[in-house]
Every structure is written in C-alpha cells, then in structure tokens.
Amino acid sequence: MGANWKITLSYDGADYHGWQVQPGLVTIQGTLAQGIERITGETVLPQGSGRTDAGVHALAQVASFSLAAPIPPENLQRALNRTLPSAIRILSAETVPPEFHARHSARSKWYEYRIFRGELCPPWTARYAYALHWPLHMDALHAAAEVFLGEHDFSSFAAGDPDASERAAQESPENGNVNPVREGNVREIYASSWSLHGDMLLYRVHGNGFLHHMVRNLVGTMLDAGRGQLRPGDLPGILAARDRSAAGPTAPARGLFLMRVIY
Amino acid sequence: MGANWKITLSYDGADYHGWQVQPGLVTIQGTLAQGIERITGETVLPQGSGRTDAGVHALAQVASFSLAAPIPPENLQRALNRTLPSAIRILSAETVPPEFHARHSARSKWYEYRIFRGELCPPWTARYAYALHWPLHMDALHAAAEVFLGEHDFSSFAAGDPDASERAAQESPENGNVNPVREGNVREIYASSWSLHGDMLLYRVHGNGFLHHMVRNLVGTMLDAGRGQLRPGDLPGILAARDRSAAGPTAPARGLFLMRVIY
Numbered sequence: 001m002g003a004n005w006k007i008t009l010s011y012d013g014a015d016y017h018g019w020q021v022q023p024g025l026v027t028i029q030g031t032l033a034q035g036i037e038r039i040t041g042e043t044v045l046p047q048g049s050g051r052t053d054a055g056v057h058a059l060a061q062v063a064s065f066s067l068a069a070p071i072p073p074e075n076l077q078r079a080l081n082r083t084l085p086s087a088i089r090i091l092s093a094e095t096v097p098p099e100f101h102a103r104h105s106a107r108s109k110w111y112e113y114r115i116f117r118g119e120l121c122p123p124w125t126a127r128y129a130y131a132l133h134w135p136l137h138m139d140a141l142h143a144a145a146e147v148f149l150g151e152h153d154f155s156s157f158a159a160g161d162p163d164a165s166e167r168a169a170q171e172s173p174e175n176g177n178v179n180p181v182r183e184g185n186v187r188e189i190y191a192s193s194w195s196l197h198g199d200m201l202l203y204r205v206h207g208n209g210f211l212h213h214m215v216r217n218l219v220g221t222m223l224d225a226g227r228g229q230l231r232p233g234d235l236p237g238i239l240a241a242r243d244r245s246a247a248g249p250t251a252p253a254r255g256l257f258l259m260r261v262i263y
Numbered sequence: 264m265g266a267n268w269k270i271t272l273s274y275d276g277a278d279y280h281g282w283q284v285q286p287g288l289v290t291i292q293g294t295l296a297q298g299i300e301r302i303t304g305e306t307v308l309p310q311g312s313g314r315t316d317a318g319v320h321a322l323a324q325v326a327s328f329s330l331a332a333p334i335p336p337e338n339l340q341r342a343l344n345r346t347l348p349s350a351i352r353i354l355s356a357e358t359v360p361p362e363f364h365a366r367h368s369a370r371s372k373w374y375e376y377r378i379f380r381g382e383l384c385p386p387w388t389a390r391y392a393y394a395l396h397w398p399l400h401m402d403a404l405h406a407a408a409e410v411f412l413g414e415h416d417f418s419s420f421a422a423g424d425p426d427a428s429e430r431a432a433q434e435s436p437e438n439g440n441v442n443p444v445r446e447g448n449v450r451e452i453y454a455s456s457w458s459l460h461g462d463m464l465l466y467r468v469h470g471n472g473f474l475h476h477m478v479r480n481l482v483g484t485m486l487d488a489g490r491g492q493l494r495p496g497d498l499p500g501i502l503a504a505r506d507r508s509a510a511g512p513t514a515p516a517r518g519l520f521l522m523r524v525i526y
Binding site for chain 1: 274349387
C-alpha cells in the first residue's frame with residue numbers, strides 16, 4: 001500500500017539555487033528528490049509549501065509526495081538524513097491522508113528576517129543574516145511593520161519578474177487552492193513586528209500567503225523608513241500604488257528564514 | 264615610513280582550501296593578500312601564525328606583513344572588511360615592531376574542537392562542528408585528554424604526509440624559530456580538557472606548538488577511547504611509539520577552530 005508523505009525539513013540555502021528544480025542547478029527540491037530516489041528507487045518530485053529563493057534558509061519547510069512502497073516513517077527520516085548533505089536535515093517524516101498537499105493545504109506561514117547590528121559580523125553569522133551598520137530608528141520600523149497588518153493588495157511588494165505572475169497563478173483557486181482569500185495579490189498579515197535580541201534585529205511576519213520576494217521587499221522598504229529615506233506615513237500610499245517601483249529595495253536573501261508552515 | 268603590521272582575523276574555512284596560498288585554489292592567505300593589494304597597491308604575502316587546513320576555522324588567527332605606505336590602522340581594518348568576503352573578518356589591525364613575526368614570535372596557541380551530540384545537527388551548526396551520534400564515555404575522554412599534558416614527542420599524531428616534515432622544518436630554529444622547545448616533533452601541552460555545553464562537546468587544548476593535523480589526530484584518537492575502541496591506558500604507549508599508525512583516525516576539519524595565538 002502506497003502512502004502520501006509529509007516531511008518537515010531545515011536547510012541552509014546559501015549554497016543552493018533555491019527550492020525549485022532547475023536544469024543544471026543544485027536546488028533543495030532536486031537534492032531531496034535524488035535522496036528519496038536513492039533510498040526508495042521511486043522518482044518523485046516533493047512539493048514544497050512554497051518556493052524559497054536562492055540563498056534563503058528554512059527552519060521548517062514542509063514538503064509532500066507519494067511513495068508506492070511502504071516504509072516506516074522513522075526509517076525514511078533516518079535514511080534521508082544519512083543520504084542528504086548536512087545542509088539539509090529532515091526534522092520529521094509522517095504519512096498523511098491522500099488529500100494533504102504541502103502547498104494547497106497550507107493555511108499560513110511564519111517568516112523571520114535577521115539583521116546583524118553589531119560592529120563586526122562574525123563569519124558564522126554572515127551566512128545567516130544581513131549585516132547592516134546604518135543607524136536605524138526603531139520607532140519608524142515599529143510603525144512601518146504595523147501598516148502591513150490585515151488584508152492588503154501587496155502588488156507593490158511582489159517581484160516584478162515573470163516568475164511572480166506564474167506563482168500567483170499557481171496559488172489561484174483554479175489550481176487547487178481552496179482558500180478564497182489568496183486571489184491575485186491580496187494577502188492577509190496576522191503578525192508583523194520587529195524586535196532586537198542582542199546584536200540581532202529580527203522582523204517576524206505571519207500571513208496566509210506571501211508573494212514572490214514579498215518579505216524581502218517589505219523588509220527593504222521598512223529599512224528605508226528606518227533610515228529616514230521615507231516616512232512610515234508613506235507606506236499606506238506605497239501599498240495603494242500596487243506598483244513595485246513605489247516600494248523600496250529587496251533585502252538580501254541571506255537574512256530570510258521560512259520558520260513555520262501552519263496547516 | 265613603512266611599518267610592520269599585525270592583524271587578527273576570524274574566518275569560516277569551509278569554502279577555502281586552507282590558509283596557505285596554492286596555485287589555482289582559493290585560500291585564506293591568498294584572498295587576504297589580494298585584499299591588501301587592492302587597498303594599498305602593494306604585493307605582500309601575509310605570514311600566518313601557522314597554517315590551517317582546508318575546512319578549519321579561526322576565531323582569531325594572527326598574520327603579519329610589511330607595508331611601505333603609511334595608513335591609519337583603523338582605515339586598513341575597515342577597508343579590508345569592506346573588500347574581503349564576509350567569510351573573513353579583520354578583528355584588529357595594528358603596527359608592531361619590525362622584529363614581530365606572526366609565526367616565529369608565537370609563544371603558544373589555543374585550539375578548540377567542536378562535536379555536536381544532539382539527535383539532529385542543524386544545518387547552521389553542521390558547518391562548524393562534527394556531528395557524532397555514538398555513545399561516548401566521558402570518563403575515558405577526560406582520562407585521555409590528561410595523558411597529553413606536558414612535554415611529549417607527538418610524532419604519532421603528526422600527519423604522515425610530506426607536508427608534515429616541511430612544516431617541522433619551517434618551525435625549526437634554523438629557520439628563525441627562537442623557541443628551543445619546538446625541535447622536531449616535541450611539543451608542550453599546557454591545557455587539554457573536554458567539556459559539555461548543552462549539545463556541544465568541546466575539546467580545548469593549549470600548547471607551545473602543534474604539528475600538522477595534530478589536534479585532529481588527538482581528537483580522533485581520544486574519540487576511539489571514548490567509544491571503547493581503545494583504553495585511555497593505551498595512550499602513553501601510542502605516544503611512545505612515535506608512529507602515526509599507532510594512533511587513531513583524523514577527526515574532520517569542520518570541527519576545528521584556531522581560537523587564540525599568544526605572543
């Protein structure tokens with residue numbers, strides 16, 4: 001009897017060309033598929049809860065796939081961790097009902113963006129944070145983060161590349177996404193806040209979905225507010241513009257972590 | 264007026280072919296030399312306190328070199344940190360008397376070897392630790408570490424490669440090393456101990472000099488004692504054999520950090 005599988009995994013994305021399989025490039029999805037094939041002999045393409053870009057990390061990404069052969073969940077987890085490079089770790093593996101799909105079934109996600117504020121960013125931190133020395137006004141960051149709470153059209157914060165519309169289409173109801181809120185570029189943000197932990201400044205955001213580059217564009221724009229290049233009061237207008245060129249730059253991938261996917 | 268310089272630097276050695284310049288390979292020494300040349304226009308080869316192998320990290324390596332052009336120390340530090348990749352950070356830069364030489368003037372060094380003992384080694388830890396799941400007898404590790412204290416001929420723990428004798432020659436008095444203790448393969452160890460910090464098992468060692476691969480060979484051999492493959496009581500005999508084949512395996516580079524060089 002075959003089964004539908006759900007795995008939760010951590011990865012260091014620094015040396016990978018993102019989640020999605022691409023010809024000739026080393027990706028998380030491709031490496032995972034190779035590992036599964038090596039263990040089971042079955043060729044599957046694990047579906048992630050969403051794609052992460054090149055250099056983006058995951059504390060707990062979720063992927064689903066079907067396997068024909070039965071295998072005890074602990075064995076699959078242990079065998080994958082033995083086979084995969086140490087940059088990818090399987091935190092758990094379990095069988096789930098056939099209707100579970102890592103992307104379509106996802107209700108919400110948490111992301112975290114890490115900014116190192118100390119004088120000198122240690123090499124072992126630099127892979128996992130954006131080292132930023134400019135003075136930042138915390139009040140402006142807090143005010144900016146609050147603007148994004150609730151339901152908004154986030155077109156101004158969606159990547160302007162062709163990939164973005166493809167992603168939007170993939171998330172549309174016609175393609176199996178039953179959550180009616182995620183039409184077009186409208187998303188709902190449940191939590192959005194900055195906090196300082198020693199030398200590490202963290203932005204944590206929880207929402208029912210995220211457009212391509214959305215968290216990095218939110219962060220880049222809020223940092224502009226933190227530096228005084230724009231005022232938090234400008235942000236509602238930037239949202240309303242529904243135009244990528246209205247918002248600030250894309251923050252570097254290295255600071256971004258997919259923290260949790262909620263089903 | 265030119266000056267003799269001493270810099271202290273951290274690096275993540277995972278993506279480098281060790282400290283020493285090698286044709287066609289990316290090394291710490293070579294990358295540092297390129298950075299200095301880019302800033303000052305001067306071609307120098309910074310001399311490290313010692314070489315670190317491919318994959319070995321440094322919390323505080325020390326290097327020395329001479330520059331003809333005067334430059335304020337803070338400017339050199341800042342400019343190097345702007346030029347160098349984030350995997351190499353200059354912690355300090357200072358001018359020193361002309362007789363200072365990072366290797367010849369070094370009196371002693373601290374190394375640390377990191378072993379991850381948890382169930383699943385997170386990707387961001389795996390680059391900087393050896394993940395080891397075997398049961399280990401702490402009593403055996405403690406007893407083994409004590410055996411190395413004091414002055415010994417560490418030939419059994421020196422790499423068996425041609426590089427090793429070259430290194431020994433470089434450290435010999437004929438080549439400017441004025442410390443008479445460091446002849447041949449005799450070294451004095453001042454501190455050698457294991458300690459457990461949460462999931463991280465650390466071996467810390469302080470000595471007046473270390474042969475090629477010596478710390479990794481000490482660790483690999485002590486781990487054999489910890490696993491019960493040999494008894495701590497076997498270690499004096501292994502030292503006395505002065506034969507690499509008498510000792511245990513070389514522990515992986517990723518767990519090793521050069522922590523401090525004392526002058």
